[in-house]
Amino acid sequence: MQVLISIVSLGVFCLLAEIFNLRKLLVPITVIGLLAILGISLNLWSIDSSLDTQFSSMMTTTKFSSAFSTLFILLTIFLIAMSDDFYKDHQAKFSDFIAIKLFLLTGAIAMVSFTNLAMFFLGIEVLSISVYILAASERLNVKSNEAGMKYFLLGSFASGLILFGICLVYGATGYFDMGEIYDLSQGVGLPVWYPIGVALIIIGMLFKIAAAPFHFWAPDVYEGSPTLTTATMSTLVKVAAIATLYKLVSGFSVVLSLKVENIIVVISILSMTIGNIMALRQKNVKRMLAFSGISHAGFMLMAFLNISTAANNLLYYTFAYALAGISAFAVIIMVTKNKDNENIDNFNGLGKTSPLMVAVLTASLLSMAGIPIFSGFFAKFMLFSDTMKVGYIIVVIAGVINSIISIGYYFKLVLAMYTKDFDNNEYKPANYYTYGVVAVLSIVINIVIGIYPSLVTQLLK
């Protein structure tokens, strides 16, 4: 709770900073503030405060929530650090954007630390509304408007489903509190709308993580939004949603029935395959990463098949995926900042002009593809290994085949950078210092946890 309150106050401070004309100092102050909050969050860890239920048991701090909060804060630091250069042309709304990102973070943290479904819904709405605003934040760009609108309509539909589901669960059990609901669900005699409610909530969350067949919004929204927002959506928002889905599923019951597991198998394989096959055909990098995100959602769903170890694997996978995503997007923003589209041709020949950035992008793509020494490899391996343990070999085989397919489109970008020549005159991407620093830092963290996976896997012990 301390973490949540301090982030909100930081957000309010950002809004006030506008009045005191502190715009120039805003990013450094926010980053320092977030680092301090990261410290608080890490400090909370050592005290296992899962019994510390303040505010009428609306939320608890557990190792699970602290670990994910740490990741969220880390990602937000990266995203805010990039804002300074990204919103250069939007000086008037600059502090608003920063504040919205901070509110988004509060939503994400509320989502992983709730104990009460009301808090869960609040969290998901705070997060979603922030993202709707950010998606439509380029007011004069038609695509951005379209993205914001689409995301808002479909997102609120999903929120509606979730709310409806919560109502049904409440109707069945008489509680919003997860603990009480869990106790009741262990007994017998819950009315039929209890499972219906749970299913609706889960479907709503599948919308948010863009798993097939609820993925149709993702490519358009990713493409239309400003690139920094796309980065936010594909890393922070997706990671927060999947962690919440885990918390919900494991909260409703510890042992999943065979039927539920079969549905997960189907959705997981479907997401992986659809995402990868569609990504093969894309010319626009943001669209491509949107589809790749869909396939990663499929991989992450694989963790749910072995729910007892899922938290660990999910945490590691989300770390690997989000950090690779941040560094990839940092480079993509840098390259496409002054272009009118994000097509792959824009990356032609970059290997010669900016070798470091290209190496970083290559590394992050290799991580997403799951090549060793990058954390993406262990992330996938742990999933495969644990899924194998529970006997779902078919999912593992599908995952392996999809990993191979994914090479096809990740390498399209790599090939463009290293082997193609410039289309027109020589082009050097705008040399923004912060993008480079963010890209390098996040890929370094990615490689470090790739070499010492225990750094992350120990967190939930």
Added chain:
Amino acid sequence: MNITTLLILLLAGAVVTLISGDKLASRVALLFSLVAFGFSLNLLFQFNQGTDISFVSNWIDNPKVAFALKADGLSMAMVLLTTALTPLIILSSFGNNFNNSKNFYALVLLMSFAMIGTFLAADGLLYYVFWELALIPIYFIALIWGNGDTDERKKAVVKFFIYTLAGSLFMLVGFAYLYSKAGSFLLADLYKLELSDNEQFWIFFAFFLAYAIKIPIIPFHTWQAKVYQKAPTVGTMLLSGIMLKMGLYSVIRWQLPIAPNAAKEYMPILIGLSIAGVVYGSIVALRQKDLKKLLAYSSLAHVGLIAAGCYTLTVDGLNGAVYQMIAHGFVIVGLFFAAEVIFRRFETRKIKELGGIRSQASGFTSMFMILVLASVALPGTYNFVGEFTVLYSLSQVNLWFALIGGTTIILGAYYMLRMFQHTMLGETNTKVFAEVSLNETIVFVVIIGFLLFFGLYPKPITDLVNPAIKEILAVINR
């Protein structure tokens, strides 16, 4: 002192090369590779003294993975092959000017690092990490510094990458399954596993995909010729000289001992496929017009025979396979280098456009001749020792295998000598062929010297490899 130092040395070498700048890069890389070679000789000395040079430490707690490097005679032989060939390969590239040479040589050392890791790893996952890691440098080496049309090269290299990765991922699934059974990735624990025949079949099959693509065994060879042709010669040497030995080594180290029953049951098919590669490679090589492609197919034939030797599961077969791996590693590097030497002067690899080199460069011609003869296993060269042992082991299994496998020598002699005749002899070429330079001579002389010395006195290698092979066979026949 233990074997990790060797790995650290090569990794540090890659970093230093990267920092040293384009001008110094090749020399720094050569220096590091020579130091690594000296170091590995020292390790061999220690190993022969009986000092424990292995290294085990915990790496990841969950899943339980150890950073375990262990050397026995087989690993030592492969490590020495790598460290001996790396300086030769680097030295052989001194006549080329590469753009961004610091990246190039750093990648070469990185690849050498990964391959040595693969040969030493005694933990399944660590082994897999090294195995995959070796793929990335060669991908970039072939992609960026390769020759020929960019689009075609891109296609060939991406096909190669996807093929090998696909194979490896199935091996990873195999390892994941083994882990779920054994609860550890340690080689010793995996050797102890009692798997049912059905399990063994699937594990064997998963591993087979990875190795058959890497080696390559028919019908997984389609990536090979194009990549060999399109990669820069250094890349081709690394691929054919060392990297495909990773596949063969892994058959002996991982595949056979973990799933011996499957290996025994499918032995005729496995040997049949390998020998089909021998015949196919030899016949296709007959028709090649491009020097590098011809060598690629001859390499396909030779490794087919090595693989056949591995799958005989006899002492002679495995021993012969290791001898032949070493011999083939040296001779193929020498032959590809000869092709490169010709290319440097004539700017072509088309056999038709060559000819008459003998009258201009007699020294080169005689060295090339020795290499050609070594590659067709002339008695007195180390290749003869290897090839003969393998053929002998095949005859123990079934005489027909040995007879068909023996065609490699006959057909090999035919296409290699024909190639030699067309490139070296004949009318004087109008273009000038300068005699080989000092650097080039050193590479040839070292390779030829090695092949002849051990051809006449194979005992040191035999003594090194034999005990390790016997140990592995004891596991296979447990």
